[in-house]
Amino acid sequence: MTKPQQQAGSPVRPFTVETPKDALDDLRRRLAATRWPSSELVGDRAQGVQLAAMRALHQYWATEYDGQRVASRLNALPQFTTEIDGVDIHFVHVESGHPDALPLIMTHGWPGSVIEMLDSVGPLTDPTTHGGAATDAFHLVLPSLPGYGFSGEPAEVGWDLVRTARAWSELMRRLGYDRYVAQGGDVGAGVTDAMGRLGPDGLAGIHTNLLVPALNDPASLPHATDAERAALAAIKTFQTSGNGYFVEMATRPQTIGYALLDSPVALAAWMIDHDTDAYDKIARAFVDGRPSGNLTRDHILDNVTTYWLTGTGASAARSYWEAYGPDSPSAGTPPLPPPRIPVGFSTFPGEIWRTPRSWAEACYPTLDYFGEAERGGHFAAWEEPELFAAELRAAFRPLR
Template sequence: MTVTTDNPATATAIRPFHIDIPDEKLDDLRRRIAATRWPSKELVADRSQGVQLTALHALCRYWLNEYDFGRVAERLNALPQFVTEIDGVDVHFVHVRSAHENALPLVMTHGWPGSVIEMLDTVGPLTDPTEHGGQPEDAFDLVLPSVPGYGFSAEPAEVGWDLFRTARAWAELMRRLGYTSYVAQGGDVGAGIADAMSRQAPEGLIGVHTNLLVPALNDPAALPGDTEQ
């Protein structure tokens, strides 16, 4: 991949990002897949001994002969992508501004094991709601960051990148983008980050939405009883 930088004056500058994976790297990946040393076939008819060998064979054949490695890169490159260094780590993010006035800034975080790819189908409906049956006031300016160590964000060189540190990084990202009022959303690990943001209450954050009950996962006693459920 390559990163195109217009003005790398400081490490904290927001730099345009473009995915460009050399063919030789893809060729090397295919060679390694083809050279897989397979284990013996499982002794049972179910998955109690792991993923069945026939399923793994089929998956590798798909990667070797059918999967289009450039398809997702083209889809991401069609959107505005950037990187910026936050707390010593280059953070990759997609940033799509709505054409509608007064769009609400929204930072959405993916889950584990995942990436911003899982949220690409939301870009159109959220940034251009009138083309999807919505109203102009439903529009968002959308920020989709890659969690450090995921996707095209850099891998941290030290331990400590927990939910709260990532939450602080997202607040800094929104500040750098010039947003003084915004909301956050997340699912799975992203829900944990959104929850951490709500607890830290950074300046500008006016609300969060999660589709995972993070406090209950951390404390099973916090779950409602059977009758309450």
């Protein structure tokens, strides 16, 4: 897959994904040469990604998966690149056919990419064919984070959440949107939270589906009710036994990067070992052929293959060092003030922890929407795009 090419005199440039045959041939050779570890010694994922799950994923990737799917899916949508602050930013930009659509910039996380957002494009831009009203429509901007997918890799340190948030506000200005809203999950929730706190001109409101401030000091949040205590316990469990990837990428991203660039199976294993709910659903899709919602084998491998063919495993890992690492330039900087614009939040039952409304209110004094979805987990837009779109419609409806 080719990276964006500079074109003089064109600040926003059309972009097309290309997948060379030799890149797919190399992927197949590396898959065939995989060296397998012995099986884990426990009956669950306590020691990491299970051998049966990885063998099933490997088998499908090597023998049935169509390596041109990423190019086909992305090239079916308008894509562009533009240089912002020294980095080429790739983005999908789908304008709604409804004239009063609200511009929305939506940010993916790790181990995600714009791939996880693609099936929400229809429900968000064309709501009348997906159970919504014309007045619910969005013009949709889906950027790839710096160092992820088809965006360029930063050549210097300093690309933390705040710098990315500023780049996104510049992107929306460059596209001519003088009033817009923003949404994000995972790392994208951190970027969106920073956008809300910066309050750039034109940003009318934000929505997230991961309560990022709760990770910083969960014990300071209310914990008198059963729901609050359950959320606190879930965060503690994640921080003690479920965040190995987080610690490694926040402190030694270059080290894990060697494996992620050299072995496709290592990359896939690293990416699916995120949280228990998502891992169980992904493993079940490959081992038993039973997807959870939209988390099908093909959709999962579209995301992994994007990382592999763009060679961005290491540069994406560095974004955790920038955002959360103790040695990053942003470490120890004072927190930004709370947003002064409306904030919406949606909680999904399979998230790492289920956020109580009281926590969202404590973190965001301007909270004006709190939704509780029936299904879905950490990758809500990917797993349940219709439910996810319905949450965004409800959250942003008062701002139209």
